[in-house]
Amino acid sequence: MPELPEVEHAARSLGAQVTGAQIVGLSYIDWERMIETPTAAIFADLIAGRQIIEVGRRAKWIVATLDQGWTLALHLRMSGVVTVQGPEAQPNKHTRFVLGLSDGRQIFFDDTRKFGRLRLLDAQGLALLDQAHGVEPLSEAFTPSLLAQIVSERGTRIKPLLLDQTKIAGIGNIYADEALWHAQIHPMRAASSLSADEIERLHASIIVALQQGITHGGSTLRDYRNSYGEKGNNQEHFRVYNQQGEPCPRCGSMIEKTIVAQRGTHYCPNCQTL
DNA sequence: CATTACCTGCAA
């Protein structure tokens, strides 16, 4: 499910509800393998009593700053959903862990496919997480000249380059296709073949596509919900993603779906130039 | 770069 706009909403809605709250402990876990560091037992020990200072996002990670120098980092991968529930809520078939709060509320993590990942990090671990990712595309640091530099590096096609989290953080399959449509660039274009003009357009288009996603509360194809349990609406505003067989909103040609770098890829064969 | 693996559920 979640790419930058969805994780942004997940983090914001979580922060709105639990900033300042105190974690009593890990009250339920049924998939210990999702805790990457430390071990589940040590995690349970360390998380008990922590206060949540702030909730933010880095790349596709929800990052919660805790007291005593700890950071809780949660990746939703494909089907993860974090919600805040009342004291009466019970784990269901897809609930992977629950954190109890001192006021009785509970932070639930549901994840059908069990791909979600959880880490409790010290300052060094947090620094490593940060270093593992590229520029935040909605930050000031993301400029056309930086994109020009990224694009010139190697002989890869443009779509897989957009999906590379070590280059630009947070773009996934939906927003890569949407951004390339806005920029009128074919997903199979050699990245290094982009003109200065196209790089300008792509830079602006990445921001437009992500901002549009945020504006509409993220995209809910199946699982995505924010921490209030609400779906996003951006799927109603897709230009190409899942629009195969529909007319291109710009030129009217039929949108096609193909495979690029092993991912389903949607584009207009007429107005996205190869 | 491509393929496979990790998991589960759903639509074709």
Add this chain to the structure above:
DNA sequence: TTGCAGGTAATG
């Protein structure tokens, strides 16, 4: 029954 899904890591 098969293939596919918003993501990523590990392996040829």
